[in-house]
Structure formats: structure tokens, C-alpha cells
Amino acid sequence: MGLHLIGLGMNDEKDITLKGLETIKKCDYVYLESYTSLIDSSLEKLEELYGKEITVANREMVENEKNEILEKAKDKEVALLVKGDIFVATTHMDLVLRAQKLGIKVYYIFNASVFGTAGAIGLELYKYGKTTSIPFGNEHVRAPIDIFEKNYGNGMHTLFLLDLDPANNKFLNISEAAEYLIKHGVDEKLVAIGCSHLGSRAAEVKTRTLKELTKETFEKYPQSLIIPAKDLHFIEEEAINRFK
Numbered sequence: 001m002g003l004h005l006i007g008l009g010m011n012d013e014k015d016i017t018l019k020g021l022e023t024i025k026k027c028d029y030v031y032l033e034s035y036t037s038l039i040d041s042s043l044e045k046l047e048e049l050y051g052k053e054i055t056v057a058n059r060e061m062v063e064n065e066k067n068e069i070l071e072k073a074k075d076k077e078v079a080l081l082v083k084g085d086i087f088v089a090t091t092h093m094d095l096v097l098r099a100q101k102l103g104i105k106v107y108y109i110f111n112a113s114v115f116g117t118a119g120a121i122g123l124e125l126y127k128y129g130k131t132t133s134i135p136f137g138n139e140h141v142r143a144p145i146d147i148f149e150k151n152y153g154n155g156m157h158t159l160f161l162l163d164l165d166p167a168n169n170k171f172l173n174i175s176e177a178a179e180y181l182i183k184h185g186v187d188e189k190l191v192a193i194g195c196s197h198l199g200s201r202a203a204e205v206k207t208r209t210l211k212e213l214t215k216e217t218f219e220k221y222p223q224s225l226i227i228p229a230k231d232l233h234f235i236e237e238e239a240i241n242r243f244k
Contacts, residue, residue, distance in 0.1 A: 003073040003099050005086040007111025010199020012041040013049045020109045024050045028076040031057040031069055036091065037083035038166045038222055040200060046081075054081070058167055063091060065098065073104045084199075085113035114224065117199040118159060122239020123228055129156030134177050134225075135163045136170070145184045148227060160225040171221045178213040178225065186210060186227075193226040193240060194218060207243040 004023050009015025016024075024030055030052045032043070039046075047054050057080065061067055072078050086092055086108060096106050119125050129151030132144040144160060151158040160181075162172040174194040182188045188211035196204045197220035204218050213225070228240065 001073065001075050002077060002105035002107055003069070003095075004077065004079045004107045004109065005092060005096070006079055006081050006109045007085045007113075008039060008081055008083050009111040010084055010114070010117050011197075012039065012200070013046045015111065015199075016050070017109060017111060020111070021050065023107075023109060024052055024079050024081075026077060027052065027079040029069075029072050030054045030079045030081065031061075032081045033057050033062060033083070033092075034166060035059040035062075036089040038164060038171075039083045040197070040202075040220075059091075062095060069095075070099055070102060070104065073099060074102065085111050085115075088113045088115070112199060114159075114161065114198060118195070118224075118226070120198070120203075121193055121195065121205060121226060122242070123157050123226065123236050124233065127155075127157050127229060129154060129158055131159045131161065133161045133163060134172060134180055136165075136172060138180050142184070145181070145186065148181070148186065152227070152230065155229050155231060157229050158227045160227075162223050162225065164222055171223065173221075174218050174223050174225055175214050175216060177223075178210045181225075181227075182210055182214070190227055191240070193228070193243065194223070195226065196220040196223045198224065205243040207240045 006020045032054050034056045035058055069078060099106050130147050132147040134144050148158045162177050164171045190210050192210045192213055194206045194213050196218035202220055206216055
């Protein structure tokens with residue numbers, strides 16, 4: 001009996017770990033969290049490889065105080081599959097805390113996340129400051145700007161995660177994010193890096209100025225944007241220049 005949180009990695013159904021796959025096969029019920037990110041695979045492919053029927057779990061199902069996932073985990077083995085790593089989204093820790101209050105045992109199987117795959121860009125990971133998200137409806141949203149300014153002032157890189165709503169096929173793109181930053185006073189001449197579909201062979205990375213990124217098109221989702229620190233190590237400079 002218990003709830004198993006299982007990371008699926010950054011690309012498709014084949015990024016599952018061996019431990020994750022073994023755990024899925026022994027579970028009575030398997031759910032796929034569908035709202036914090038987007039996996040590059042169909043439900044049919046997941047079910048074929050994992051050998052289990054999978055129920056898609058939307059935000060309402062996971063975040064409701066009382067939900068079928070927790071009810072079933074009281075006396076059955078239940079898996080919740082999460083794109084990337086299991087704790088990148090805070091909503092999953094909320095689920096863990098509620099499960100434990102009900103006396104449900106919770107088990108973790110970790111996987112790659114955007115924070116690790118961003119290392120392929122070439123910027124030193126320990127020089128990243130606080131990560132922030134740019135949401136939909138951001139006209140009067142100031143928090144991402146404040147976080148960037150603090151990071152940049154402290155000589156740190158900033159990773160912006162861009163909002164998404166996979167259930168409604170709605171995604172904030174890099175050009176919109178760049179426009180938002182410029183509109184709120186960020187220098188349009190700053191070097192920035194647009195990233196789409198990190199962690200896959202189809203990943204697309206472009207190093208441009210913020211202004212140039214407002215005119216760039218990226219085909220895949222999810223997307224993110226990075227503004228490097230002002231002073232870079234020469235290896236960092238060489239690394240990001242690969243994508244010009």
C-alpha cells in the first residue's frame with residue numbers, strides 16, 4: 001500500500017528509470033499528472049511500454065483535498081507519473097503532505113529535470129540565482145522582473161520557466177516572454193538564450209539579444225528563457241556562442 005511519485009524525465013516514455021518502470025508494473029493504479037509540463041509521448045505509447053492502463057490526472061484531481069488518488073493509495077499501490085522530476089512543481093509536495101497526514105506511505109523515484117538539462121547550455125549551474133516563472137496574463141505582474149534584477153545584480157544567471165496549460169493546448173512562448181521583459185524595463189540589448197524541448201534530441205537553443213528573441217520562432221514546447229550573468233567565464237562564453 002502506498003503512493004509512488006515517479007519522475008519520467010525530460011523527453012518521452014523511454015526516459016523512465018528502470019526502478020520507475022519496475023514500480024509502475026507492480027502498481028494497481030497509475031496516474032499521469034498532466035498540467036505542470038508536457039511529455040513528448042502519447043498515452044498509448046506510455047501504456048504500451050509500461051504495461052498498465054494510465055489515467056490522466058488534471059490539476060483538480062491532484063490538488064483537491066479529497067481525491068481518488070489518495071483514497072486508492074490507502075489500501076492499494078498507486079503511482080503518480082510526473083514529467084521531469086517529481087518535485088520541480090510545489091504541488092507535488094502538497095500531495096505528499098496530505099498523503100502522510102492520512103497515514104499513507106509515500107515513495108520517491110527521481111529523474112532528470114529542467115535544472116539539470118539546462119547544464120547542456122554551458123552556463124555553470126552553481127551560478128544560477130532564483131528561478132522564476134513568467135505566467136499568462138502578465139501585464140501587471142512584477143515578481144519575475146524583481147527576481148531577475150536581484151539575480152543580475154548579484155552576478156547570477158536567471159532561468160525563466162514559461163507558463164503552460166497542456167490540457168487546453170496553451171503555451172507561453174519565448175518571443176512573448178522576451179516582449180514581457182522588455183516592456184517591464186529589462187534592457188533589450190542583453191544577451192539571452194531561448195530554449196525549447198530541453199532534454200530531447202529535438203531541443204532547440206538560440207543565443208540572441210532579448211530584442212532579437214521577440215522575432216524568433218521555436219517549434220517545440222515547453223520553452224524557457226535564460227539571461228546569463230553579466231560576467232562570464234571564458235568557457236561559458238564559448239559554450240553559449242555555439243547557439244548564435
